[in-house]
Amino acid sequence: MKPLVLKMKHFFKDNHLPNVSNNNESRDDHEMGSSSMSANGDILIQNPSFHCFLQGKDLNPARAIIAEMLGTFILMFCISGIIASTKLTGGDALLEYALTAGLTIVVLIFSIGSISGAHVNPAVTIAIAAFGYFPWSRVPLYILAQILGSVLATLMGEFVYGINSDVMETQPSQGSQSAFMVELLATFIVVFVVAAVTQQSQTACFRRITESSKVLRTSNCVKKFRQHMVISNSSSIRSSIRSPDV
Known part of the structure; x- marks a missing residue:
């Protein structure tokens, strides 16, 4: 028994693997990601710092696109319902709108985050691709799936609520220039938050x-x-x- 133990110690001593988790240059300070191609042509993201939900996941194109379309459909259907209810009742439901959108995003992240990354927004997809953590070849497919999911959600909202689709449209009330600046700032905030919460430094x-x-x-x-x-x-x-006690 003793010679066997000595042989095992000698084997592990000669064939030790580098310690990655205790290295000073470990993933705590890692700010770049890498991707590779699997045997069937799917993209395998090995070390993404921008996308914590895709680490070590095999991104099948069909599953990812369907997941993006379904996720965008769920998000826009919930938001369209709040907008339609607000306009029909004539009330101010800013809190309900914010809570619905935020909670729906959280649910989508945990449900389809490991499949497609839960972008559910063309701005997020383009930003992640611009940073180099997502292949540009997937960007048109993702955007098409997101647009298709949004259109289907609007049509489903029209069918469910029995109202015109014009009620669920958002129209600028302060002019095109103000609407453009608001959309630009809002998109910047969304992308900034996505970049902040998915950094590996947070998990570290x-x-x-x-x-x-x-x-x-x-x-x-x-x-x-x-x-x-x-x-x-x-x-x-x-x-x-x-x-x-008595």
């Missing part, structure tokens, strides 16, 4: 917090405090048993 920060909490839980001070609490609780239980 959470990982550091988790490691710090583990060290704190295993420290001698915490262990002594736990032992003191156990002793105090046991002594109080014994005293209550000896002198029960």
Whole structure:
């Protein structure tokens, strides 16, 4: 048995793999991504810093495009419903609109994020491709799927709510120049948020917090405090048993 153990130690010593997670130049400070082609021609994103949901995922083109179309359909159907309800009732539902859009985006990220990346917005698709983390050959297909999903959502909203599709249209009320600037700033904010929340530095920060909490839980001070609490609780239980309340 001992010679076998020595041989195993010698094997792992000679064939060790480089430690990536503990390296100073690890993914904590990694700001670039890389992609490669799989055997069947699909794109495999190995180390994306801009797209945390695509790490190690095999991006099948058909599945990704269908997922984008379905995700955009769900998003626009929910938003169209809020807009139609607001215009029909004549009320101001800004909070409902924001909550509906935000919660729908969260649901889509967790449902189709691992399939297509959950862009559901042509601006996000173009921005990610411009940064080099998404192939430009997929951009027209993604945009076409997103437009198709939006159109189908509008038609479905017209069928469900029984109203004209003009009610669910958003029209500028302050002129074309103001509308252009508002759309430009809003798109910049959306892309900026997407770039910020999908950086690997964010996940590295959470990982550091988790490691710090583990060290704190295993420290001698915490262990002594736990032992003191156990002793105090046991002594109080014994005293209550000896002198029960009448």
